[in-house]
Amino acid sequence: MLKIAVLISGGGTNLQALIDAIESREIAGKIEVVISSKEDAYGLVRAKNHGISTSVLKIDKLLGKAARDRALMQLLLDYQVDLVILAGYLGILSEEIIKEYSNRIINIHPSLIPSFSGRSFYGVRVHREAIIRGVKLSGATVHFVNEVTDGGPIILQEAIAVDFEDDEVSLQKKVLNIEHRLLVKAVRLYSEGRLEVIDNRVKIH
Ligand code: GRF
Numbered sequence: 001m002l003k004i005a006v007l008i009s010g011g012g013t014n015l016q017a018l019i020d021a022i023e024s025r026e027i028a029g030k031i032e033v034v035i036s037s038k039e040d041a042y043g044l045v046r047a048k049n050h051g052i053s054t055s056v057l058k059i060d061k062l063l064g065k066a067a068r069d070r071a072l073m074q075l076l077l078d079y080q081v082d083l084v085i086l087a088g089y090l091g092i093l094s095e096e097i098i099k100e101y102s103n104r105i106i107n108i109h110p111s112l113i114p115s116f117s118g119r120s121f122y123g124v125r126v127h128r129e130a131i132i133r134g135v136k137l138s139g140a141t142v143h144f145v146n147e148v149t150d151g152g153p154i155i156l157q158e159a160i161a162v163d164f165e166d167d168e169v170s171l172q173k174k175v176l177n178i179e180h181r182l183l184v185k186a187v188r189l190y191s192e193g194r195l196e197v198i199d200n201r202v203k204i205h
Contacts, residue, residue, distance in 0.1 A: 008035070027187050035057055036055070086105065
């Protein structure tokens with residue numbers, strides 16, 4: 001059975017979607033640990049409610065990011081994780097982790113990559129920029145993580161219409177609904193061994 005680590009920084013609704021899909025046996029896997037970059041992330045409560053181990057890894061002012069990344073790598077190794085899922089995780093992973101878990105880290109991004117993606121696009125900012133630009137379509141993307149932020153092989157995308165009446169909050173809500181479905185589907189496909197990466201593209205078998 002697939003051993004999964006989920007990394008979060010916030011509310012954890014995507015984490016909840018994964019927990020529900022595992023409990024209903026839609027995904028054959030087990031979340032071994034939920035790791036948060038913030039100690040007050042509500043996703044930690046969700047994990048505890050379901051008896052899942054949790055860990056908080058913040059950047060220590062003195063020791064810096066490298067120490068946090070080493071601790072993160074050690075945790076993933078300790079739990080013998082097969083798959084890492086970034087579900088609203090705000091940190092950038094170290095090159096060592098990305099290399100060690102090549103094509104085994106999945107991220108969910110709340111836009112149609114490559115639109116509104118990259119280092120400066122996270123959280124509600126993504127939706128604000130989409131509204132300001134007046135795009136008629138937005139959506140969500142699930143992709144493997146490589147060394148380019150939001151640049152890894154795309155697994156799944158789904159679009160939704162942006163209405164003139166939408167604002168960043170309503171658009172975020174619409175997109176989150178898609179995210180939950182898309183992330184579960186991608187992890188299911190991965191757990192079934194149906195994803196193959198060929199030249200930065202994903203073939204679904
Ligand atoms: C989602 O929109 C995700 O795409 C983004 O951060 C948000 C996290 O939401 N990276 P949640 O914590 O899963 O509710």
